[in-house]
Amino acid sequence: MPTSLANRFMDGLWRENPGLVQLLGLCPLLAVTATFVNGLGLGIATLMVLMASNALVSATRRWIQPEIRIPIYVLIIASLVTCIELIFKAWFPALDRSLGIFIPLIVTNCAIVARAEVFASRNSVASSILDGLVMGTGFAFLLMAIGAFRELLGQGSIFARMDMLLGGEPIHGIILNDGGWLLMVLPPGAFFSLALAIAAKNAIDRRRRETRNTLSRRTRPLNR
Amino acid sequence: MNSQPILKSGFTLAIIAAVCTGLVALTWQLTTARIAANEQAWLEQSLQPALSGLSFDNNVSESMIVLQPPHDLPGSVPAIIYRAYAGNQPVAALFLVTARGGYSGPIRVLIGIDVAGSVTGVRVIQHIETPGLGDRIEASRSDWVLQFDGLSLRNPEPARWAIKRDGGDFDQLTGASVTPRAVIKAIKETLHYFDANADTIFAAMAQSDAEEAN
Numbered sequence: 154m155p156t157s158l159a160n161r162f163m164d165g166l167w168r169e170n171p172g173l174v175q176l177l178g179l180c181p182l183l184a185v186t187a188t189f190v191n192g193l194g195l196g197i198a199t200l201m202v203l204m205a206s207n208a209l210v211s212a213t214r215r216w217i218q219p220e221i222r223i224p225i226y227v228l229i230i231a232s233l234v235t236c237i238e239l240i241f242k243a244w245f246p247a248l249d250r251s252l253g254i255f256i257p258l259i260v261t262n263c264a265i266v267a268r269a270e271v272f273a274s275r276n277s278v279a280s281s282i283l284d285g286l287v288m289g290t291g292f293a294f295l296l297m298a299i300g301a302f303r304e305l306l307g308q309g310s311i312f313a314r315m316d317m318l319l320g321g322e323p324i325h326g327i328i329l330n331d332g333g334w335l336l337m338v339l340p341p342g343a344f345f346s347l348a349l350a351i352a353a354k355n356a357i358d359r360r361r362r363e364t365r366n367t368l369s370r371r372t373r374p375l376n377r
Numbered sequence: 378m379n380s381q382p383i384l385k386s387g388f389t390l391a392i393i394a395a396v397c398t399g400l401v402a403l404t405w406q407l408t409t410a411r412i413a414a415n416e417q418a419w420l421e422q423s424l425q426p427a428l429s430g431l432s433f434d435n436n437v438s439e440s441m442i443v444l445q446p447p448h449d450l451p452g453s454v455p456a457i458i459y460r461a462y463a464g465n466q467p468v469a470a471l472f473l474v475t476a477r478g479g480y481s482g483p484i485r486v487l488i489g490i491d492v493a494g495s496v497t498g499v500r501v502i503q504h505i506e507t508p509g510l511g512d513r514i515e516a517s518r519s520d521w522v523l524q525f526d527g528l529s530l531r532n533p534e535p536a537r538w539a540i541k542r543d544g545g546d547f548d549q550l551t552g553a554s555v556t557p558r559a560v561i562k563a564i565k566e567t568l569h570y571f572d573a574n575a576d577t578i579f580a581a582m583a584q585s586d587a588e589e590a591n
Contacts, residue, residue, distance in 0.1 A: 213393065221386045225393050232397035236404040243408035246415040323517075335510070 158283075165287025172295040172347075173354050177264035182296060183343040185255050187307065189326075190314050192300025194248045195255055196293025198237050202259050203268060203292075204285035205233045210273040211281035217274075226269045227260075234260045247317040264292060299346045305329070307337030424459060424471055426516065427489025427498035433461035433468045442578070450474045450570050451563040452483065458578060467492045467579035470571060473502065476563035480555045481505045484514070486563050490571045492579075495529040499564060504556075511556035521550060521557070530568045538565040 171177045178199070185191045209229045217225055238256045241249040249256060259265070268288055273281040305311050309330030316324045336342050420438050428437065442458040450456040452475025459471040469491040476484040484504040489497035499522045501514045513519035524547060530538070539545025540557050549557050571578070 216389055218382065218386050218389065221390055224390060228390075228394055228397050232401050235401050239401075239404050239408040239412065243411035243415065246412075246419060250419075335507075339507070 161283060162287050162290075165284075165289075165291035166294060167291070167354075169288075170291040170295060170354075171264040171267075171288050172292050173351055175264065175267065177267055178262040178292060179347070181255050181258060181262055182292075182299070183340065183347065185252055186296055186299040186303055186343055186346070187338050188304045188314065189297060189300040189312055190248070190317055191251060192296035192298075193293070194241075194245070194252055194318060195259075196289075196296040198241065198252075198256055199259055199262060199265070199296075200286070200289030200293050202230065202233050202237055202262075203265050203289040204282055206230050206265055207268055207273040207281040207285035208278055209233070210269040211276060211278045214274050222270070222274065223266075226266050230265055230269070231260050245318060247314075251314070251317055264288065295350065299343070299350060302346050302349075303337045303342050305333075307333045307335065307342060309333040423487060423500065423502055426500045427471050427487055428461060428469065429498060431461060431468050431491065431497060433463050435460075435462045437461050437471065449566075449573075451476055451566045453477075454483070460579060462579075467575075469497055470575070470578050472567045472571075474563055474567055476559040478555070478559040478562065479504060479506055480511050480553065480559075481507065484556070484559060484563070486560060488564055488567045490568065492575070493529070494531075494568065494572055494575075495527055496525045496564065496568070499523075499525045499560075501560065506556045507553065510550065510553040513550045513553070514556055514560055519550070521548065522560075524548070525564060530565075530572060535565065535569075538568075 165171075167173075169175060172179070172182050181195055181199070185195045206226075206229055210226060213225070213229075234257060237259070238249070241252075241256055268284060272284045276284070301311055304313065310326045310328045312324070313326035313328075314324065315326060316322060334342075337346070417438065424437055437459050440460045440462075442460075444450060444456045444458065446453045446455065448456055450472060454475050456475070457473040459473075461468040461471070469489055472488045472490070474486055474488065476486050482505045484506065485502040487498075487500045487502050489499070491497050500516055501522060504512070504514065506512050506514065513521055516522050533546045537544075537546045538561055540547050540549040540554055540561060542549055542554055543558065545561070547557065547561055
């Protein structure tokens with residue numbers, strides 16, 4: 154069903170974006186997005202944990218009594234995050250050093266426990282993996298967008314230090330300007346960027362709704 | 378009668394805990410060798426800047442002495458000393474010390490000092506100073522840490538080991554004088570420590586070599 158698949162992706166990327174709409178996982182979102190590569194790295198790590206935790210929660214949902222579901226989610230998520238941390242340390246050591254404590258702190262990303270509770274505990278394994286994929290992608294795209302925005306304004310560069318993910322020689326990225334607006338790299342810049350992103354999304358949504366309303370008013374009376 | 382669901386819940390929890398622990402153990406098993414190799418490579422790579430231009434033939438990263446606090450080096454956490462030798466002749470000592478008094482927290486600094494007491498290289502290994510201001514103590518962001526190469530307590534004299542604002546010889550960073558002050562103080566204290574303890578630092582290696590020979 155291509156339309157429903159596209160629909161699911163639209164949910165994750167836009168309509169129910171974990172960061173923009175559900176406002177979940179804001180601690181890592183605000184803390185690591187000083188550069189694009191950090192956003193991408195944490196986005197990938199969160200995506201992997203989200204897909205794996207959705208898969209495990211969904212696979213075990215028949216045997217889990219409702220009263221012990223929360224400790225089990227915590228157990229599953231904590232173990233997966235530890236595995237991801239070890240994998241990052243082994244294959245992306247530079248990125249692991251750069252993201253530091255925020256890899257283990259994926260445990261506390263409430264987007265993950267929220268998807269386990271809201272979606273994976275009620276749906277099939279395949280559907281839950283897809284949910285992890287779309288929600289994780291939505292979160293990763295938001296991390297990347299805010300990372301790129303802050304890096305551009307704060308440091309005047311983009312895609313710097315991509316070698317932390319790709320390996321090899323240091324990559325300095327595209328440098329547009331030496332130095333930038335310091336505030337954007339500091340924590341307040343993260344709040345401003347997120348606020349701008351949410352405002353932009355709401356503005357776009359409102360405009361689309363208004364266009365749709367004008368269109369439908371021409372053809373038939375409004376339901377509301 | 379009522380204990381039935383509790384037992385069942387406990388049993389489920391135990392099984393899932395065992396499976397999860399197994400998963401972590403398996404991942405650890407698969408990654409541990411690579412992680413150890415990465416850490417060793419990272420250590421050797423970070424020591425390299427303080428060793429450039431020196432000729433030595435021992436494995437520096439293995440010649441480690443760990444000093445537990447309280448010690449006379451900067452910082453109140455363990456300090457680490459690595460030694461470079463050519464044959465049995467000492468060449469240089471590298472100090473991994475912690476500068477106190479940074480703007481946001483402790484600054485881990487690697488300081489190389491050759492046997493004559495001159496700085497061979499300084500690198501900031503770890504810090505949480507303000508991005509864009511204090512972080513220019515990193516070699517990748519500015520040349521600031523390179524200005525110490527070749528200097529010693531005789532050049533300039535100890536009193537001039539300070540930033541210009543404090544009457545010393547060294548540049549402060551625009552907008553950040555607290556961070557450079559902390560780093561310079563750590564270098565100066567380490568140079569003093571080296572002058573006072575050079576013999577014991579290098580002797581420890583000769584001794585352990587002698588013990589191995591016996």
